[in-house]
Amino acid sequence: MPKAKQPDTPRPRASISDRRMSDPLSRALAPPPNETVDERESRLRAANDAKKVSDNIDEMLRHDRNHRKKSRAEVQVLLLGQSESGKSTCLKQFQLLHTPAAFHAERIAWRAVIYLNLVRSVRRILDALQPETENVDEHDDGDSLETASVIISSSGRPPSAISGTKVPNYEGYRRQLQPLMQLEDRLIRLLSSPEEDEATHFGPWENIAPRPYAAYPDQGQNGRPTPTILIPSTKQSSTPSPLNGAASSSTSSPTSSNGSKSKEVTVHTSTNWKKAFSLGNRSKSPKSAHSGEIEGWWEDPDDPVHTLHACAPYMQEMWRDKNVRQRLREKRIRLEESSGFYLDEIPRITAKKYIPTDADVLKARLKTMGVVEHTFSISSGSNRGVQWKIYDVGGARNQRQAWAPYFEDINAIIFLAPISAFDQVLAEDPHVNRVEDSLQLWQAVVSNKLLAKVNIVLFLNKCDLLQAKLDAGVRLNHHMISYGDRPNDYDSVSKYFRNKFGALHHAVTPNKERELYIHLTAVTDTRRTATIISNVRDIIIKGNLKTMKLV
Ligand SMILES: Nc1nc2c(ncn2[C@@H]2O[C@H](COP(=O)(O)OP(=O)(O)OP(=O)(O)O)[C@@H](O)[C@H]2O)c(=O)[nH]1
Numbered sequence: 001m002p003k004a005k006q007p008d009t010p011r012p013r014a015s016i017s018d019r020r021m022s023d024p025l026s027r028a029l030a031p032p033p034n035e036t037v038d039e040r041e042s043r044l045r046a047a048n049d050a051k052k053v054s055d056n057i058d059e060m061l062r063h064d065r066n067h068r069k070k071s072r073a074e075v076q077v078l079l080l081g082q083s084e085s086g087k088s089t090c091l092k093q094f095q096l097l098h099t100p101a102a103f104h105a106e107r108i109a110w111r112a113v114i115y116l117n118l119v120r121s122v123r124r125i126l127d128a129l130q131p132e133t134e135n136v137d138e139h140d141d142g143d144s145l146e147t148a149s150v151i152i153s154s155s156g157r158p159p160s161a162i163s164g165t166k167v168p169n170y171e172g173y174r175r176q177l178q179p180l181m182q183l184e185d186r187l188i189r190l191l192s193s194p195e196e197d198e199a200t201h202f203g204p205w206e207n208i209a210p211r212p213y214a215a216y217p218d219q220g221q222n223g224r225p226t227p228t229i230l231i232p233s234t235k236q237s238s239t240p241s242p243l244n245g246a247a248s249s250s251t252s253s254p255t256s257s258n259g260s261k262s263k264e265v266t267v268h269t270s271t272n273w274k275k276a277f278s279l280g281n282r283s284k285s286p287k288s289a290h291s292g293e294i295e296g297w298w299e300d301p302d303d304p305v306h307t308l309h310a311c312a313p314y315m316q317e318m319w320r321d322k323n324v325r326q327r328l329r330e331k332r333i334r335l336e337e338s339s340g341f342y343l344d345e346i347p348r349i350t351a352k353k354y355i356p357t358d359a360d361v362l363k364a365r366l367k368t369m370g371v372v373e374h375t376f377s378i379s380s381g382s383n384r385g386v387q388w389k390i391y392d393v394g395g396a397r398n399q400r401q402a403w404a405p406y407f408e409d410i411n412a413i414i415f416l417a418p419i420s421a422f423d424q425v426l427a428e429d430p431h432v433n434r435v436e437d438s439l440q441l442w443q444a445v446v447s448n449k450l451l452a453k454v455n456i457v458l459f460l461n462k463c464d465l466l467q468a469k470l471d472a473g474v475r476l477n478h479h480m481i482s483y484g485d486r487p488n489d490y491d492s493v494s495k496y497f498r499n500k501f502g503a504l505h506h507a508v509t510p511n512k513e514r515e516l517y518i519h520l521t522a523v524t525d526t527r528r529t530a531t532i533i534s535n536v537r538d539i540i541i542k543g544n545l546k547t548m549k550l551v
């Protein structure tokens with residue numbers, strides 16, 4: 001059948017046609033003048049196919065460009081681990097290393113937290129000194145100060161409080177240190193802004209109505225919801241999955257008999273507590289305070305330092321009192337090992353012109369709620385100015401449901417497991433050993449398929465406390481039967497934990513190729529941690545590039 005002739009296309013106006021025909025490219029691309037319908041169809045099909053190929057190439061180039069951009073310009077790291085594992089402290093070390101000026105500028109604001117940590121240690125002692133009839137249950141409040149000092153027996157249960165040493169000066173201490181109890185309330189109010197009512201709780205959890213995560217309207221960065229608290233409404237202790245936040249507090253009322261509040265202080269990440277601890281118009285930078293060029297906060301009669309300064313001799317006397325120490329020993333309270341311990345430095349901390357040192361800030365304890373994002377520009381080797389986003393999450397059980405939304409985009413996880421906690425229990429559930437919880441959490445993270453390609457670095461943390469504990473004769477095999485009769489020294493114990501966490505990763509990882517990097521750390525130690533952070537930085541960047549198949 002003869003091919004039908006292509007009808008002539010309407011002729012453009014002479015001037016345009018003339019212009020087209022004078023353009024050699026247009027002339028070359030123009031359909032042949034005698035093109036049939038079939039020829040036209042085949043030409044258009046070919047053009048269409050060519051366009052698809054071209055679009056695919058464009059898409060691939062775009063994808064590649066994005067990957068390059070992402071791998072070169074942004075690294076996202078998630079800090080994970082149970083509460084008090086050292087995540088926020090690790091973040092502080094990153095800040096100290098990469099944005100030291102900003103870190104130092106904030107030192108003054110940390111006074112509030114340090115003062116509060118100190119006052120809480122004092123209250124903890126006063127509670128422990130109360131005559132037995134008035135005494136509160138040892139596990140009343142789920143406060144870190146308590147859990148850090150509890151020794152669990154081989155049955156996994158804490159021994160009951162032992163009554164014993166009388167402290168004759170008890171009433172005197174209580175009277176003289178009463179102003180500190182009022183100061184505690186004030187510091188808590190200063191740290192939590194008034195509108196943060198739902199985010200900062202110091203009273204009994206069960207008195208606060210639960211609010212589902214989804215009910216919070218605010219959106220955080222990257223469109224992720226700003227995670228906040230999910231308060232359990234029941235007192236029953238459930239056995240939750242290590243990654244879900246449904247665990248309930250099994251504690252009874254956290255209000256101790258002297259009326260003070262004993263829940264650990266938490267400040268929601270959206271609270272600008274650093275600003276909230278305003279020093280009024282007299283706020284001064286640390287530098288000017290040191291040089292004495294301008295008047296300081298100590299001239300403000302309302303500054304908390306005056307109460308602390310006035311109470312300092314009584315605090316000192318109580319802390320040095322042999323009967324007090326004996327009483328704490330009997331109750332198996334080891335404040336020295338607990339978070340935010342400053343009792344050995346009362347004169348320095350309560351001095352009127354006290355400015356927290358780097359070490360003080362690293363030691364300060366403030367529980368994280370929600371997710372804190374920090375951005376750094378980090379240069380490493382040939383990689384200049386890579387943007388690092390580090391997410392610090394709350395590690396308590398009721399915070400863990402906030403982790404998952406961050407799994408999708410991250411490049412690396414630094415997981416912190418405090419191995420000194422082998423003889424401690426969770427604040428959220430006094431029936432769960434803290435290392436046991438860390439292992440469960442670790443297993444949940446390293447077996448997660450969403451995280452199969454994510455680089456993982458494990459910090460076996462609080463090695464300084466582990467060493468001190470083992471040196472003091474605390475035996476690992478009393479708490480972890482599987483340790484058997486191996487030597488109870490630091491090298492053997494740390495090797496045991498290294499192998500245990502490593503083997504678990506090997507057994508459950510969905511990615512057998514993944515290399516695991518394990519470090520024995522004490523993240524409060526700046527010098528050691530700086531070296532480790534540099535190594536980790538290089539490992540993450542290298543691993544990240546490998547994942548992107550760029551090296
Ligand atoms: N001695 C010692 N103390 C540490 C170490 N790491 C952290 N700490 C202290 O332990 C306490 C808890 O550390 P954080 O960094 O607040 O713990 P976290 O993991 O952020 O806890 P959440 O915010 O509750 O999830 C702080 O007072 C730290 O100073 C360590 O390696 N050695």
Ligand SMILES: [Mg+2]
Nearest residue numbers: 087088367368
């Ligand atoms: Mg934290």
